[in-house]
Amino acid sequence: MGNDILRLQGVVKSYGDFLAVDHVTFDIPKGVVFGMLGPNGAGKTSLIRIITNITKADAGQIWLDGEPLNSRHPEQIGYMPEERGLYKKMKVGEQLTYLARLKGLSAAQARQELTYWFKRFDIASWWDKKVDELSKGMQQKVQFIATVLHRPKLLILDEPFSGLDPINANLIESEIRELASQGTSIIFSTHRMEQVEEMCDHIVLINKGKNVLEGRVAEVKQRFKQNLFSIGYEGMPPENLQDASRIFDLKKNEGQHLTVHIADGADTNDLLRYLIGHNVQVRSFNEILPSINEIFIRRVNETVGS
Amino acid sequence: MDKLWLIIQREYLTRVKKKSFILITLLSPLIFVALFTVPILVTLFAGKEQKSLLVRDDSGIFVPANDTSANVSFVVAQEQLSELKRTYKLRGFDGVLHIPALQGNEDKLKLNYFSEKQLSLSVVSFIEQQVAKQLEAKKIIDAGYSEEIMKGFKTDVGIEQEELAFNKEGQLVETGKKNSAELATAIGFIAGFVIYIVLIFYGAMIMRSVMEEKTSRIIEVIISSVKPFQLMMGKILGVSAVGLTQMLIWMVMTFVLTQVATAFLGVDPSAMQSSMPMQQPPPDVIASQAGAVFEAITSQNWSYILPLFLYFFIGGYFIYASLFAAVGASMGDDMGESQSLSLVAMAPIILAIILISPVIENPTSSLARWASIFPLFSPVLMPARLAFEPPLWEVLLSMVVLAGSAVFFVWLSGRIYRVGVLLYGKKATLKEMVKWTFSRE
Numbered sequence: 001m002g003n004d005i006l007r008l009q010g011v012v013k014s015y016g017d018f019l020a021v022d023h024v025t026f027d028i029p030k031g032v033v034f035g036m037l038g039p040n041g042a043g044k045t046s047l048i049r050i051i052t053n054i055t056k057a058d059a060g061q062i063w064l065d066g067e068p069l070n071s072r073h074p075e076q077i078g079y080m081p082e083e084r085g086l087y088k089k090m091k092v093g094e095q096l097t098y099l100a101r102l103k104g105l106s107a108a109q110a111r112q113e114l115t116y117w118f119k120r121f122d123i124a125s126w127w128d129k130k131v132d133e134l135s136k137g138m139q140q141k142v143q144f145i146a147t148v149l150h151r152p153k154l155l156i157l158d159e160p161f162s163g164l165d166p167i168n169a170n171l172i173e174s175e176i177r178e179l180a181s182q183g184t185s186i187i188f189s190t191h192r193m194e195q196v197e198e199m200c201d202h203i204v205l206i207n208k209g210k211n212v213l214e215g216r217v218a219e220v221k222q223r224f225k226q227n228l229f230s231i232g233y234e235g236m237p238p239e240n241l242q243d244a245s246r247i248f249d250l251k252k253n254e255g256q257h258l259t260v261h262i263a264d265g266a267d268t269n270d271l272l273r274y275l276i277g278h279n280v281q282v283r284s285f286n287e288i289l290p291s292i293n294e295i296f297i298r299r300v301n302e303t304v305g306s
Numbered sequence: 307m308d309k310l311w312l313i314i315q316r317e318y319l320t321r322v323k324k325k326s327f328i329l330i331t332l333l334s335p336l337i338f339v340a341l342f343t344v345p346i347l348v349t350l351f352a353g354k355e356q357k358s359l360l361v362r363d364d365s366g367i368f369v370p371a372n373d374t375s376a377n378v379s380f381v382v383a384q385e386q387l388s389e390l391k392r393t394y395k396l397r398g399f400d401g402v403l404h405i406p407a408l409q410g411n412e413d414k415l416k417l418n419y420f421s422e423k424q425l426s427l428s429v430v431s432f433i434e435q436q437v438a439k440q441l442e443a444k445k446i447i448d449a450g451y452s453e454e455i456m457k458g459f460k461t462d463v464g465i466e467q468e469e470l471a472f473n474k475e476g477q478l479v480e481t482g483k484k485n486s487a488e489l490a491t492a493i494g495f496i497a498g499f500v501i502y503i504v505l506i507f508y509g510a511m512i513m514r515s516v517m518e519e520k521t522s523r524i525i526e527v528i529i530s531s532v533k534p535f536q537l538m539m540g541k542i543l544g545v546s547a548v549g550l551t552q553m554l555i556w557m558v559m560t561f562v563l564t565q566v567a568t569a570f571l572g573v574d575p576s577a578m579q580s581s582m583p584m585q586q587p588p589p590d591v592i593a594s595q596a597g598a599v600f601e602a603i604t605s606q607n608w609s610y611i612l613p614l615f616l617y618f619f620i621g622g623y624f625i626y627a628s629l630f631a632a633v634g635a636s637m638g639d640d641m642g643e644s645q646s647l648s649l650v651a652m653a654p655i656i657l658a659i660i661l662i663s664p665v666i667e668n669p670t671s672s673l674a675r676w677a678s679i680f681p682l683f684s685p686v687l688m689p690a691r692l693a694f695e696p697p698l699w700e701v702l703l704s705m706v707v708l709a710g711s712a713v714f715f716v717w718l719s720g721r722i723y724r725v726g727v728l729l730y731g732k733k734a735t736l737k738e739m740v741k742w743t744f745s746r747e
Contacts, residue, residue, distance in 0.1 A: 016741075052530040054728070071533075079530040083730060085523030090320060101312050102531035146527065 004063070005030045005154050005185040006051065011060035013046050020046040022209035023060070028187065028202065030065075033180050035200035035217075036189040037296060043209040044189045045082065048156055051187075052079045065153060075104040078152035082159040082189075084143050086131045092142055093127035096149065103150035113149045121145070121171075137168050144172055148179065155179060156187045161195060173199070193293035203292065205299055212299050221289040224298070229268065231258040231275065232284035247274050259288065309532045310540050317515070317544025322551060331552050335559035342564075357429055359419075360399045362387045364407040367444045371436050378429050391420050401425070405437065415441065489606070490693035494666045497611075498690035501619050502659045505685065508549050508623070509630035509651060512541055516634030516727070525727045534724035539716075542627045549623075606693065614701065615689045621708040622685020626655060628719035635726030638733035647733055654682035662690050669694035679704045681711030718743060 006028040013021040020043045028034045038044050049055045051062065053074050062069040064076065087095055093114065100110035118124045121141050131139060140163070148155065157176070161169050176199065180186055188200055196203060196217075203220060205213035213220065228251070237253055247266040252259035262271055268285075275282055290298075321327055357378045361368060362385075370380040381399070383390055390402045401421025408415075417437060419425060425433075446456050467485035470478045516538075519525045528537055629651040637647055661683060665674040669691050678687040678696070684704045688696075725742035726734060734742075 015745075049728075054526070054529055074531055077530070079527070081523070081526040081530070083523040083526055085525075085527070087320075087519075087524055088522055098312065098316050099527065099531070102309055102528065 003029055005065055006187075007061075007063040008047075008051075009061045011047070011050060011062060012058045013043075013050060013055065014058060019209050021050070021057070024206065024209070024211045025060075026204045026211055026214050028185060030185050031180065031183050032201040033176070033186045033188055033199050035196040035203040035292075036187055036206065037191065037193070037196060037203055037292070038206035039191055039300060042206045044206055045158060046209075047206065048079070048081075048158055048187070048189060052077055052156065075150065076153045078147045078150065078155045080143065080147040080155075080157045080160055082162065086139060086142060086146070088132040089130055091128050091130055092134070095131065096142065096146055099146045100149050103152075105150050110149070113151070114145070117145045117149055136163075137165050140164055140168050141171070144175065148175075152184065154185045154187065156189070158189045159192075160188065161190075161192065193291065193296055197292050205296060207300050212302075213295070217292065220292070220295060224290045224295045225287070226290065227262045228288040229260055229262065229271065230284070230286045230288050231260065231271075231280075231282055232256055233258065233275075234281040234283055244274055247271055256283075310536050310543075313532065313537055313540025314544040314547065317541050318547045318551075321511075321545070321548045327548070327552075331555050332559075335556050335563055338560060339563045357400045357425070358398070359401050359403050360390050360394050360397070361403045361405065362390055363405045365405045365441075367408070367440045368405055368437065369440060378432060394420075395422075403433065408441075411445070490669075491666055493606070493611070493693040494669075494690040495662065497615055497692065498659065498662045498666075498686045501615075501622060501689055502655060502662075502686050504549065504619070505622055505626045505655055506652070508545055509626045509655075510648075511548075512545050512627050513630040513634035513648060513651070515541060515545070516631050516723070517637050520635065520637070520727050520730070521639050523730075529727070534727060535720045538628070538631050538720055538723050541631065542624065542716075545627065546623060607695075611692045614692055614705075617705060618685045618689050618708065621681075621705075621712045624712040625681065625685065625708075625715045626651060628716045632719035632722040632726065632739070635723040636734035636739055639730065650736070655686065658683040658686040661687060666690055666694075669696065675700055679707055681708050684708050721745075 004027045008027070009025050011021055011024045012019075022043075024043075024047060036044055036047070046055070050057045051064075051069070053069065053071060064073045067073075090098075096114055097107065097110045100113060101107065105113065118127065123138070123141065126134065126138070126142070131142065134142065147157070155176075160172060160176070164172060176186060176188075188196070190196060200217055202216050203214070204211055215223070233256055237256075246263060247270045248260040248262045250258065250260055260271065262268065272282065272285070359378065359380050361370070361380050361382045363382055368380075368382065370382060380403070385393075387402070387404055394400075394402050400423065401419055404418040404420070406416070406418075415437070417433070443453055446453060467487070469481045469485055471481045473479045519528070525537075532540075630648075633648050633651050658677075661673075661677050664671075665677060665687050668674060674687070674691060675696070677683045678691050679700065685708065688701065688704050692701075721743040722739050725745060726739070
């Protein structure tokens with residue numbers, strides 16, 4: 001328990017007749033980048049609003065860093081909502097100081113943190129600019145600083161890359177990695193799977209308010225692998241592979257690559273032995289693990305079907 | 307508590323530092339002073355344009371007035387009217403006034419004026435009064451009286467309302483306080499309108515500010531740090547501080563500027579009315595009237611009226627500020643489409659200002675009584691009634707109801723606000739707003 005930054009136990013939230021969060025349980029270990037996945041309307045934002053103390057759960061328990069969630073905890077959380085914004089007519093420096101102080105920093109602490117970030121992003125000249133004088137990309141940097149300048153233990157980013165230009169996306173990504181390496185726990189809520197695969201150590205998949213899948217990314221991929229392998233070869237494509245159905249069946253044979261599914265009771269050695277025995281010049285041999293995207297779609301379809 | 311203070315500070319400082327705030331605050335008293343001084347300046351300088359008229363008098367009663375305050379002079383001519391009409395311009399006059407011969411005891415007399423240009427209304431009424439006076443004097447003398455005797459017949463009648471109250475022995479005795487219906491009416495209207503305007507002005511300011519936070523989406527960032535209720539209260543209190551600052555500046559500026567204006571022009575703005583030309587009563591009458599007004603003003607129970615005015619003002623502010631905040635929170639992204647929702651907060655206060663006339667005209671009616679106890683109206687209507695001294699129990703009841711209602715409306719609006727600010731897109735319906743009130747956090 002001491003190693004989890006966040007624990008959710010049977011969390012329920014409904015709006016009228018609509019059950020937005022349905023008995024969700026999961027733990028987030030400290031210092032990981034944790035992906036919270038789910039289609040639009042799955043209940044991710046509802047869950048985040050409960051964790052950030054914006055709304056209260058109808059039932060269930062939540063612990064932040066070992067303590068039951070309470071009203072002082074928002075100061076330890078940095079939250080960048082999907083719907084984000086800033087006071088347009090307020091100056092950047094003033095605005096960030098205000099937001100930092102709302103998170104419990106003193107004026108001096110806020111100034112110190114801001115000096116660090118302004119130097120880091122090389123934006124010292126923006127201090128006295130009004131937000132609506134900045135370009136969208138510049139505003140996104142300011143928004144990011146607002147989220148992290150109180151050095152939260154837990155950072156919650158809701159679709160952090162939506163609307164970011166590629167340069168800012170890269171910058172923010174490297175900042176997220178840097179914070180993670182310094183020990184900040186990060187919840188990364190998204191429906192963009194390629195980012196999850198790149199950045200997350202752990203994931204939870206939410207669909208229709210329910211936790212439908214959870215675990216380390218590598219472990220989840222193992223769990224959902226389908227015994228598929230890719231074999232690269234040289235020379236003529238092998239023929240008459242059909243008689244090997246005891247060992248494998250051929251899924252695809254394209255561009256010097258075979259994709260095969262190893263049959264139950266057979267293993268990779270049986271496969272290689274067979275191929276070599278049939279004079280196939282093997283150049284490469286890889287296991288095909290499902291992408292998070294595939295797993296996501298499969299699980300969502302399964303839960304829709306059930 | 308710290309965070310509430312931070313919010314109040316931000317709400318206050320961002321507004322007070324705005325150029326538009328500084329501009330409005332500084333210009334308003336100037337406009338106010340201009341309203342007083344411009345008419346005086348106009349009469350002092352622009353009004354100097356002299357009209358000189360030729361008069362053909364067939365009645366034999368006309369005596370040219372030697373009143374210099376009127377901007378018109380007369381020269382009585384003996385020539386034929388047709389001759390005068392032809393030559394007045396060459397002789398440097400503005401026109402010809404013809405007073406016809408008298409038939410006897412006419413109760414109507416038509417004068418004719420011939421000119422290229424019209425006379426102003428004030429000159430017309432001046433001439434009419436002059437001739438009427440002279441005709442009256444002639445009739446008096448014709449009837450065999452002297453003017454001196456007639457003056458003795460005139461009496462100026464006025465009612466002085468002396469207040470009675472029960473003393474310790476249970477007898478009705480004079481309190482020495484003089485009541486003035488005119489003054490009470492004036493105080494009532496001014497008090498009611500000031501509160502009405504301020505409530506609408508600052509209420510709308512709060513509403514816009516809530517909508518801005520919602521449409522710019524900063525709201526979710528803020529309420530992941532503070533409770534929505536804190537944000538709403540911070541806003542209400544911050545804006546109230548802006549209002550107080552503005553009024554304080556206005557009071558100081560108005561005082562200074564009227565002092566300057568008085569010293570510079572040598573005119574007391576409050577006496578402006580009587581410095582207008584025409585119908586100027588003799589100085590002793592002005593003095594006695596001014597004395598009576600002054601006495602009536604000072605005999606008003608200001609130490610009773612002012613604190614109560616402030617009380618109803620503050621109570622009304624909390625009710626309407628929170629209502630406007632709730633409405634702002636329920637608005638969608640399309641401000642134009644959402645405008646109709648603001649009627650929720652606007653309708654009651656507009657109704658209150660519509661009621662102010664019947665209430666002041668009949669301050670002891672049951673309409674006046676109950677309307678000034680109903681909490682959505684009382685902030686406007688009770689201060690309007692105060693100068694008429696409503697019974698103490700009504701004032702106390704109204705105060706208690708107002709205090710309770712202020713707490714209730716702040717609570718109610720907080721409930722609506724907390725849900726409304728997080729729902730983006732469409733404006734809410736009244737039904738939804740009611741539902742939010744009872745929804746869980």
